[in-house]
Amino acid sequence: MDDAAKAAKVDRSSPFTAVPIEITISVGRARPLIRDLLAMGKDAVLPLDRRVDDPVELYVGDRLIARGELEELDGDQKGQLAVRLTEVADIQAGV
Structure with missing residues (x-):
């Protein structure tokens, strides 16, 4: 199903759609030692586990x-x- 079909399927009459x-947005994680963090x-520069061109996660x-x-x-x-x-998860199907 394409994005337009997904958008058409949303029940916009529900009051919950306006909440x-x-x-x-997660751009990466860091795992420094506590002594390094202190x-x-x-x-200071804290390296992340991702590169600039890597996707971010929502x-x-x-x-x-x-x-x-x-x-x-x-x-x-x-x-x-x-x-x-x-990439978008199929939230209604729980996937």
């Missing part, structure tokens, strides 16, 4: 709902970060 949710100060709570690529918006929103979705 905002918070989506967390030694960090301003301008979560609602602890549930992975999508993956995407970071990009910068243009026009009036120039400089603002956004995520272009590249």
Whole structure:
């Protein structure tokens, strides 16, 4: 099913479709030793387990709902970060 068909399937008459949710975007994780973390100060660099071109993960709570690529918006929103979705979980089917 393509994205347009999925969007058409959403029951927009339900009052729950107007409730905002918070989506967390994960760009990577770090696992420093506590002694290294305590030694960090301003301008310290904390390496992540991902590369710049790797996909980011989108979560609602602890549930992975999508993956995407970071990009910068243009026009009036120039400089603002956004995520272009590249893979979306089938939330209604629980997959």
